[in-house]
Amino acid sequence: MPITLKDLKETHQRIKPYIHNTPVLSSSLINEIAGAQLYFKCENFQKMGAFKMRGALNAVLQLSDEQKKRGVATHSSGNFAQALALSAKLQGIKAYIVMPENAPEVKKKAVKGYGGEIIECEANLEARETSLNKVVSETGATFLHPYNDYQVIQGQGTATMELIEEHDDLDYIIAPVGGGGLLSGTALAAYHFSPKTKVIAGEPFGADDVWQSLEKGELIPQTNPQTMADGLLTSLGDKTFPLIQELVEKIIRVEEDEIVTAMRLIWERMKLIVEPSSAVALAAILKEKEKFQGKKIGIILSGGNVDLGNLPF
Amino acid sequence: MPITLKDLKETHQRIKPYIHNTPVLSSSLINEIAGAQLYFKCENFQKMGAFKMRGALNAVLQLSDEQKKRGVATHSSGNFAQALALSAKLQGIKAYIVMPENAPEVKKKAVKGYGGEIIECEANLEARETSLNKVVSETGATFLHPYNDYQVIQGQGTATMELIEEHDDLDYIIAPVGGGGLLSGTALAAYHFSPKTKVIAGEPFGADDVWQSLEKGELIPQTNPQTMADGLLTSLGDKTFPLIQELVEKIIRVEEDEIVTAMRLIWERMKLIVEPSSAVALAAILKEKEKFQGKKIGIILSGGNVDLGNLPF
Known part of the structure; x- marks a missing residue:
């Protein structure tokens, strides 16, 4: 691995004084709907409103x-x-x-x-x-590249380290994927700190370059993406793609209306403001409910920077 | 006092297994704006979305x-x-x-x-x-009366007990006031568990029966209230009024646009969904900024049940 357990530990020590160890929240109602136990890592509460x-x-x-x-x-x-x-x-x-x-x-x-x-x-x-x-x-x-950079990837992985510190028995961790910085950091942290936890990503159908890249086994750039999840419009990079290829179990693609439904659930039931990109992870779980029945699942709520004057509901 | 320290402790023990000990959150940006340190007790995360x-x-x-x-x-x-x-x-x-x-x-x-x-x-x-x-x-x-009931008042007071457990050095605790169940419970809990903490309430100008009642020294019923804070439309009761009269330092009245500004700050900066009634407490602090300079203040965010299709912004 290009990033070791020691690298991640040192990264966490380095940034800890400046960031929030964001809370992990649950909703019994959403658990009921999903038929699984979901633990939401609230990076919408992170400084400036996102894991970035x-x-x-x-x-x-x-x-x-x-x-x-x-x-x-x-x-x-x-x-x-x-x-x-x-x-x-x-x-x-x-x-x-x-x-x-x-x-x-x-x-x-x-x-x-x-x-x-x-x-x-x-x-x-x-x-x-x-x-x-x-x-x-x-x-x-x-x-500094927004995601195709090992220092950046390591930093993003610390959200999952904190999640695993609180919940060390997760069957899955789900994150949204755009350029792959969050997803590869998440997968690396799980690999080093909770190897039995599988990592899966949610991706909008309208911006499914990661799904396509994994299908073809080569990096397919994003072209003309169409999705409300405005954090997921970017292409993979040559550092994030191989990590995802190696460490991520699968990509679950979701429709726009499924993103809205998941976003609304999080807003209404958890009273959390999250951006559409964040809702993609929950949408993925609800899309393949049978797969996740009875499982313990960590979800990275990536951010909460949304224009209140332009909501999808 | 009609409600003793022991009553409150027993109440908390009784309801604890069924409720959330809701998190207390802060925002450095809102602290900067207010010139004070604010600790928000997130009852919007409570079961069914409110302290009730x-x-x-x-x-x-x-x-x-x-x-x-x-x-x-x-x-x-x-x-x-x-x-x-x-x-x-x-x-x-x-x-x-x-x-x-x-x-x-x-x-x-x-x-x-x-x-x-x-x-x-x-x-x-x-x-x-x-x-x-x-x-x-x-x-x-x-x-069961929604607020003019000692059992109900005691229950509402437990939010402040939990807040004081986390922060035992608050100068003020601010809550919104409608029928006075939350406010009198809050004031009782402060009286018993943190006597040096003063309790203040925020109230909309368009529903200011509590302010009027305290001014006149007698219970003035609410008539034709006009405010977006739909949790604060009710009149005081004969149990809540005397408690408020005795234990609450003052009522700060706020305009509707000040409620919207405070609500928007909480939504945008804290990524929390709160109902307009909850924003009244922050609006009160911002209204009398000089009074609160440099103070440590607890705020009860009363609830988060808001119609997403009908937002004031």
């Missing part, structure tokens, strides 16, 4: 003093942008965030709120990369 | 076997209806709930979901009381 804080912070904390002086840079319009901006702020360093000019105002505002400097670019991959390269060469900032 | 479960259950658990055979009855279109239905269900007894015929379908459905039998009546106080008396005389069910 763990990976971003781990990467930032490992920069040299020289690197810190020059700051960090990334391209993201999602939670990683905010996570990197906040991690940089906590360390008193600069964060340059390349965002497409059509990114929602609410997301730009959040990044600025955490002190990040936004560099706008046209909304296409080429413009993104050009802008990022320009920033990096002008400032000397260190580029 | 504590009082209803305590009252039901103290019925004689003979009374249990004949069931319980109340009139309520809010959280107490659901709490009593669920408490009765847990004890395997019948619950008759008198509800106005214009009560929202979602509330009727919730009561039925917990196994309660609904008796519909016209939407006025007289019809309510007539229907209730009829049910009680026909069935022999024991009437």
